[in-house]
Amino acid sequence: MNALKQALADIWRLIWPYFVSREPTEVRIWPFGTFRTQERVVGLALVIVVIAIEFAQVAINVRLSYFSRDWFNAIQNKDAASFWTLLFTVFVVWAVIYIASAIYQYALQSYLRIRWRRFLTRHFIDRWLDDNAHYHMQLFGQGADNPDQRIQEDIDSFIMRTQSLTLGILSSVTTLFSFSVVLWELSADFTVPGTDWRIPGFLVWGALIYSVLATWLTHKIGRPLIRLNFEQQHYEADFRFSLARLREYAEQVALIGGTGAEKERLGQRFANVIGNFYAIVSRTKKLTAFTSGYSQVNAVIPYVLVAPYYFANKITLGGMQQTAGAFARVESTLSFFVSAYSTIADYKAVVDRLNTFDAALNRVLALHRREPRILRAAAEQGRLAVEDLELRLPSGTPIVRVPHLRFEPGEAALLTGPSGSGKSTLFRAIAGIWPFGEGRVLLPEDRSVLLLPQRPYIPIGPLRGAVAYPAASDAFDDGRIREALGTAHLRHLVGRLDEEGHWAQTLSLGEQQRLAVARALLARPDWLFLDEATAALDEGLEEMIYRLIGEHLPATTVVSIGHRSTLRAFHGRRIDMEADETGVFVPRDVKAVVA
Numbered sequence: 001m002n003a004l005k006q007a008l009a010d011i012w013r014l015i016w017p018y019f020v021s022r023e024p025t026e027v028r029i030w031p032f033g034t035f036r037t038q039e040r041v042v043g044l045a046l047v048i049v050v051i052a053i054e055f056a057q058v059a060i061n062v063r064l065s066y067f068s069r070d071w072f073n074a075i076q077n078k079d080a081a082s083f084w085t086l087l088f089t090v091f092v093v094w095a096v097i098y099i100a101s102a103i104y105q106y107a108l109q110s111y112l113r114i115r116w117r118r119f120l121t122r123h124f125i126d127r128w129l130d131d132n133a134h135y136h137m138q139l140f141g142q143g144a145d146n147p148d149q150r151i152q153e154d155i156d157s158f159i160m161r162t163q164s165l166t167l168g169i170l171s172s173v174t175t176l177f178s179f180s181v182v183l184w185e186l187s188a189d190f191t192v193p194g195t196d197w198r199i200p201g202f203l204v205w206g207a208l209i210y211s212v213l214a215t216w217l218t219h220k221i222g223r224p225l226i227r228l229n230f231e232q233q234h235y236e237a238d239f240r241f242s243l244a245r246l247r248e249y250a251e252q253v254a255l256i257g258g259t260g261a262e263k264e265r266l267g268q269r270f271a272n273v274i275g276n277f278y279a280i281v282s283r284t285k286k287l288t289a290f291t292s293g294y295s296q297v298n299a300v301i302p303y304v305l306v307a308p309y310y311f312a313n314k315i316t317l318g319g320m321q322q323t324a325g326a327f328a329r330v331e332s333t334l335s336f337f338v339s340a341y342s343t344i345a346d347y348k349a350v351v352d353r354l355n356t357f358d359a360a361l362n363r364v365l366a367l368h369r370r371e372p373r374i375l376r377a378a379a380e381q382g383r384l385a386v387e388d389l390e391l392r393l394p395s396g397t398p399i400v401r402v403p404h405l406r407f408e409p410g411e412a413a414l415l416t417g418p419s420g421s422g423k424s425t426l427f428r429a430i431a432g433i434w435p436f437g438e439g440r441v442l443l444p445e446d447r448s449v450l451l452l453p454q455r456p457y458i459p460i461g462p463l464r465g466a467v468a469y470p471a472a473s474d475a476f477d478d479g480r481i482r483e484a485l486g487t488a489h490l491r492h493l494v495g496r497l498d499e500e501g502h503w504a505q506t507l508s509l510g511e512q513q514r515l516a517v518a519r520a521l522l523a524r525p526d527w528l529f530l531d532e533a534t535a536a537l538d539e540g541l542e543e544m545i546y547r548l549i550g551e552h553l554p555a556t557t558v559v560s561i562g563h564r565s566t567l568r569a570f571h572g573r574r575i576d577m578e579a580d581e582t583g584v585f586v587p588r589d590v591k592a593v594v595a
């Protein structure tokens with residue numbers, strides 16, 4: 001019972017955000033025109049109409065069961081006139097209404113599905129990206145695996161299954177209720193075959209016992225499928241992710257001769273898919289043996305149960321037809337759980353995946369809040385300062401200690417130190433994305449800061465967008481983009497602004513770094529942090545790029561991380577990371593400055 005309560009709570013947690021959303025929206029209702037309203041109003045209205053149609057369809061089915069009784073009586077009595085009249089005045093009319101309602105129901109359901117998906121996808125993407133949760137999920141080791149699958153696939157399948165299951169349950173309940181009444185009345189005079197025992201609603205009880213038994217057995221047999229389906233999705237996503245990663249690093253893998261190792265790795269991942277698939281097949285075989293046997297028996301069972309009354313002349317052929325039909329309806333709705341078992345198993349897996357993703361996002365947020373914060377405040381006189389800062393690894397080990405470090409606007413500083421001494425981590429803390437540690441980072445007020453890492457992120461798409469990133473691709477006119485590319489020694493790319501490409505794969509690392517420099521030239525930040533951002537260039541080119549940055553961005557304060565001694569010429573100040581007696585690195589000014 002607790003498990004059911006928990007499952008319903010999990011489902012509800014995913015459902016409610018859409019139906020309380022106050023997001024403004026517009027809807028066009030033909031022929032009335034366009035209305036401005038809130039998203040939740042549209043969502044609720046669609047749900048109400050779709051459910052109303054479902055109820056109407058059940059009512060039509062009840063009406064048709066009476067048609068069936070009268071029609072079969074007409075057949076038994078060889079009453080041709082009634083036969084044809086009933087067909088055209090009752091059946092055709094209701095059948096046409098039924099078909100029209102089914103079409104509308106499908107259309108409205110699809111409309112609800114895409115609107116809901118748009119909302120939920122945005123909701124998850126926002127939460128995943130806000131406060132850099134996507135990055136912190138990795139740092140904290142709280143990452144729910146394959147967030148891409150959860151956002152792209154699971155949201156849609158959650159919505160689709162929620163719709164179909166809700167409608168299925170509602171239609172089952174109403175069908176059950178209305179046909180139980182019909183069946184109760186029809187079997188009011190029935191006695192237990194071979195006896196005089198009169199049990200009120202005898203056939204309703206029969207259908208109930210029969211279906212509960214079948215449902216219970218199906219539950220017993222099908223239960224392991226829930227876990228197996230969950231695992232399958234997980235293994236498939238892992239396999240897909242490995243393939244995507246290989247595509248991303250194709251060149252590196254080819255160069256290092258890693259194809260054999262990759263085959264091995266992919267083979268292992270795929271072996272998980274196969275192994276679990278066999279387990280699903282084996283379990284589904286058992287379930288199918290039961291459910292298919294059950295559905296075969298279902299075709300005849302209602303007639304078998306009603307036949308004694310027909311042969312005893314207690315009911316007419318029409319009565320038998322209607323009673324058997326009603327029994328079948330009651331039984332089939334009661335056993336809705338039976339046929340929907342694998343859907344429910346899949347549904348549970350999808351709900352679990354979305355909820356674990358949601359929970360991981362919440363945990364990251366909570367951890368983020370609980371961590372001793374690195375406070376960020378405004379510094380005076382446009383300077384940037386770090387005070388009493390201690391940076392730690394996610395494990396809690398301290399790596400960098402900064403009692404006091406100040407950068408004045410206009411100065412050019414170079415941060416050097418051994419590999420692994422925490423230079424990049426210090427930059428991350430200044431950029432505000434490193435959450436482990438405590439202290440204060442004072443930032444120049446109303447000043448823009450840009451940080452260029454060693455390997456820049458280059459989005460897939462037209463080159464124009466890749467250069468303008470993170471600004472919109474139309475944020476700069478083509479003339480400026482071309483000029484920036486030319487200045488950054490990428491003249492060969494100026495004619496390719498409209499070209500779509502996977503630039504991170506086609507451009508060399510040095511070209512990617514110069515593309516990032518072009519970004520800086522366009523963005524004209526007040527402060528520019530270069531974290532080995534030109535390390536892939538030869539010394540001559542690196543020198544030239546530094547000179548050009550100085551010429552084109554004279555008002556920009558540059559702070560660099562770099563290992564090459566040639567860089568010292570471009571920085572008036574040098575800070576070196578030195579290990580103290582505890583092994584923690586501390587940045588110290590190096591007095592011997594090369595001008």
Ligand SMILES: Nc1ncnc2c1ncn2[C@@H]1O[C@H](COP(=O)(O)OP(=O)(O)OP(=O)(O)O)[C@@H](O)[C@H]1O
Binds near residue numbers: 139394424
């Ligand atoms: N996400 C992380 N999880 C755990 N440890 C990390 C993480 N990021 C960095 N570290 C560790 O923190 C230490 C400092 O790393 P950092 O990249 O800041 O060094 P660095 O001085 O910039 O090195 P390099 O000169 O080689 O670029 C390293 O030991 C590194 O392994």
